[in-house]
Amino acid sequence: EVQLVESGGGLVQPGGSLRLSCAASGFTFSSYAMSWVRQAPGKGLEWVSAISGSGGSTYYADSVKGRFTISRDNSKNTLYLQMNSLRAEDTAVYYCAKVGFPGAWELPLDYWGQGTLVTVSS
Amino acid sequence: EIVLTQSPDFQSVTPKEKVTITCRASQSIGSSLHWYQQKPDQSPKLLIKYASQSISGVPSRFSGSGSGTDFTLTINSLEAEDAATYYCHQSRAFGQGTKVEIK
Numbered sequence: 001e002v003q004l005v006e007s008g009g010g011l012v013q014p015g016g017s018l019r020l021s022c023a024a025s026g027f028t029f030s031s032y033a034m035s036w037v038r039q040a041p042g043k044g045l046e047w048v049s050a051i052s053g054s055g056g057s058t059y060y061a062d063s064v065k066g067r068f069t070i071s072r073d074n075s076k077n078t079l080y081l082q083m084n085s086l087r088a089e090d091t092a093v094y095y096c097a098k099v100g101f102p103g104a105w106e107l108p109l110d111y112w113g114q115g116t117l118v119t120v121s122s
Numbered sequence: 123e124i125v126l127t128q129s130p131d132f133q134s135v136t137p138k139e140k141v142t143i144t145c146r147a148s149q150s151i152g153s154s155l156h157w158y159q160q161k162p163d164q165s166p167k168l169l170i171k172y173a174s175q176s177i178s179g180v181p182s183r184f185s186g187s188g189s190g191t192d193f194t195l196t197i198n199s200l201e202a203e204d205a206a207t208y209y210c211h212q213s214r215a216f217g218q219g220t221k222v223e224i225k
Contacts, residue, residue, distance in 0.1 A: 037166075037216075045158075045166065045209055045216040061214060095165060106213040108156040108172070112165040 002026040002111045004096050009116030016086050016120070022079040022096030022113055030054070030074040033105035036081050038092035039115070048094070049081065050105040059105060064090075086120045093117050124148055126155075126210050128217035136225045141197040143220045145210035150190045154212050157186055157195045160219075161206045169208075170195065200224070 008020040022034070036048040049070040050059045058070050069082040079096050094116055097109035125148040135141050145155065153173040158166040168177050170186035173193055183198040197204055205224045210217040 044207075044219040045160075045211075047211075047214045047216060059214075100168070100171060106154070108168055108211070109158075109166075110168050110171075110177075112167070114165055 002098065004098065004111055004113035006094065006096055006113045006116040009094065009118045011119045011121065012086055013122050014087060014120055017082070017084045018086065018118060020081040020083065020094055020096075020116060020118070022081075024077045024079065024096075024098070027098070029072075029077040031102040033099045033103075033107070034072065034079045035097045035099065035105065035109060036070060036079075036094055037097055037109070037112075038090075038094045038118075040089075040092040043092075046092075051079070052105060053102065057105070083118070086118075088120050091118060091120045124151060124212060124215045126212060126215045126217040128208075128210060128220050130220060131218065132221045132223070134223045134225050135200050137202060138199050141200050141204075141222060143195045143208055143222075145188075145193045145195070145217050147191045147193070147212065151212050153189050155186075155188065155193045156211045157184075158209045158211060159204075159206045160209065166209065197222075 003025045005023045035050040051070045055072045067085045071080045096113045098111045099107040100110040127146045155173045157170040160166040174186045185196050187194050207219045207221045209219050
């Protein structure tokens with residue numbers, strides 16, 4: 001059974017940093033690209049970032065480019081999102097999601113974690 | 123940058139009624155359009171992939187159609203458990219969501 005479990009969310013001051021983790025199980029992690037998608041309170045879904053299965057290719061939304069870094073450790077079956085220079089508008093539930101089949105990252109997201117809440121406030 | 127626009131934003135529907143949600147892309151995307159259902163306090167769930175392909179375990183009353191720039195999600199004979207927000211998705215873009223409420 002595929003499982004994605006996010007952790008690392010919490011309250012952080014504007015300008016601060018946070019690292020999110022997503023522990024994956026139930027599939028061959030290194031074969032699948034992964035994405036982060038966020039949802040501000042009461043708002044819709046926003047794609048944040050994606051990474052290829054090998055970790056060699058990364059992609060970012062313009063809203064986080066230069067501030068967030070996606071990475072993965074395939075030996076630990078774990079996806080990361082390093083978030084720096086955080087702003088109030090980054091406040092959201094952050095979901096990690098797996099793409100539907102091996103290969104490209106621009107694929108349907110067939111499994112999602114339960115999400116972790118990041119609150120940026122002084 | 124592709125923009126996805128859904129309509130309507132909100133729909134109040136009685137059980138057994140048919141629901142139609144549309145998603146329009148700002149440029150042609152072929153059939154690379156996917157639909158998700160998100161119930162309150164839950165993670166999104168993949169409903170339909172590549173415009174019309176069904177997903178294992180999803181009830182057959184959910185179907186999708188369209189290509190190019192215009193897509194439709196149809197829920198035939200709405201059930202109470204279908205109360206949720208529905209999103210279309212392509213690559214980096216999500217639609218703004220359509221909330222379906224049961225009357």
